[in-house]
Amino acid sequence: MTKDSKHSDDVSLRQKYGSRxxxxxxxxxxxxxxxxxxxxxxxxxxxxxxxxxxxxxIDNLERLADAVGEQLWEMLRP
Amino acid sequence: MTKDSKHSDDVSLRQKYGSRxxxxxxxxxxxxxxxxxxxxxxxxxxxxxxxxxxxxxIDNLERLADAVGEQLWEMLRP
Incomplete structure (x- = not known):
């Protein structure tokens, strides 16, 4: 099981946002x-x-979410 | 109508998170x-x-969400 596929709680929010x-x-x-x-x-x-x-x-979180046409809150949703 | 009650789109994400x-x-x-x-x-x-x-x-967004017992994605939800 590669590190990425181990999407348990201990994956930081940075990593979750990054993979989203x-x-x-x-x-x-x-x-x-x-x-x-x-x-x-x-x-x-x-x-x-x-x-x-x-x-x-937060400004760049929003900028990148906008650039890929997503809502930031949805990208951070578990 | 005070500035805060005008929760339209042009309220930045910083302000939304701050007021939440x-x-x-x-x-x-x-x-x-x-x-x-x-x-x-x-x-x-x-x-x-x-x-x-x-x-x-993002680290401090998460730290403060944890400290008030909220999920970050819910605090950013429109």
Whole structure:
């Protein structure tokens, strides 16, 4: 069972949001670069957020949710 | 109609979260100081977050939601 598939409680909110962001981006069929451009953020930042490595701010949480056409509260929903 | 009662779309997510946090804290009957201690944050920071003045990070969004016994996704729900 890979780390990602172990979606139990101890997966941090950063990781949950990151994997939801990746899922939404891939469902749109766009690259990290295209998402970064759409959201006005840097490509490497997108990769770090998707891997749960960034303590991302509420403004950027919202910006990225908007960029993939999702509601932030739904992306954070268990 | 006061600014707060005008809960239309143009209220930023920072302000929505801030007012939900204040509502939850007051429902618990605790002061900003007590909430700050519970969450391991500074009292003035709590006031700023409640007023929507801080670009708060996902870790602190979660810490404060936990401290008032709420789910973050519910606090961000329209």
């Amino acid at each position: 962001l990746r899922f939404a981006r891939e469902a749109l069929g766009i690259s990290q670069e295209a998402l970064a451009e759409k959201a006005g953020l840097h490509r490497t930042y997108i990769g770090q957020v998707e891997r749960g490595e960034r303590n991302i701010s | 946090l204040r509502f939850a804290r007051e429902a618990l009957g605790i002061s900003q100081e007590a909430l700050a201690e519970k969450a391991g944050l500074h009292r003035t920071y709590i006031g700023q977050v409640e007023r929507g003045e801080r670009n708060i990070s």
